[in-house]
Amino acid sequence: MTRKKQTQPSIDALEALPILHGCPRRELETVNSHTTSLKVLAGSILCQEGEYGQEAFIIVDGEAEVSLGGTFLARVGTGAVVGEMALLEHGFRSATVTAVT
Numbered sequence: 782m783t784r785k786k787q788t789q790p791s792i793d794a795l796e797a798l799p800i801l802h803g804c805p806r807r808e809l810e811t812v813n814s815h816t817t818s819l820k821v822l823a824g825s826i827l828c829q830e831g832e833y834g835q836e837a838f839i840i841v842d843g844e845a846e847v848s849l850g851g852t853f854l855a856r857v858g859t860g861a862v863v864g865e866m867a868l869l870e871h872g873f874r875s876a877t878v879t880a881v882t
Contacts, residue, residue, distance in 0.1 A: 790813065790816055790818045790841065791813075792806065792809045792810065792813055794841060795809050795812055795813055795816070796809055798839060798841065798859075798860050799860040800839065800860060800862055818841070819838075821880045822880065823880055823881060823882055824879065824880065825879070825880045826877060826878070826879050826880075827845060827863060827864065827878040827879070827880060828863060828864045828867070828874045828876070828877060828878040829874060829877050830848075830849060830850070830874050830875065830876050830877040831873055831874060832873060832874050833867070833872070833873055833874075834864055834866075834867025834868050834872065834873065834874050835868065836864060836868060837862060837863065837864040837865040837868045838862070838863050838864050838878070839860070839861070839862050840857060840858060840859055840860065840861045840862075840863070841859065842859055843858065843859070843880065843881070843882040844856055844857065844858045844880075844881040844882050845857055845858075845861070845863065845878050845879060845880050845881055846878070846879050846881055847863065847876050847877070847878050848876060848877050848878075848879070849875070849876045849877070854876060856881065857878075863878045864878065
């Protein structure tokens with residue numbers, strides 16, 4: 782996977798995401814302390830179907846495609862959360878997510 786590790790996102794950037802909009806500042810600070818920003822290139826795989834999942838991803842900018850067994854399921858964009866199912870269930874990825882932009 783081609784990723785370039787960045788710094789932590791700003792609290793304002795997190796608050797702008799639909800999933801976190803309206804959270805109290807203290808909660809945003811907690812989320813921020815467990816968050817790493819990544820810049821990924823188009824074609825990079827964020828989650829691979831069948832692999833054990835240890836993180837979830839929030840798409841801050843851009844788009845990604847979700848596929849299962851090589852079959853396209855959906856295109857997701859800014860504000861989408863992917864990879865959370867395996868993280869919450871302490872299990873394996875149920876789909877592959879590939880960065881489009």
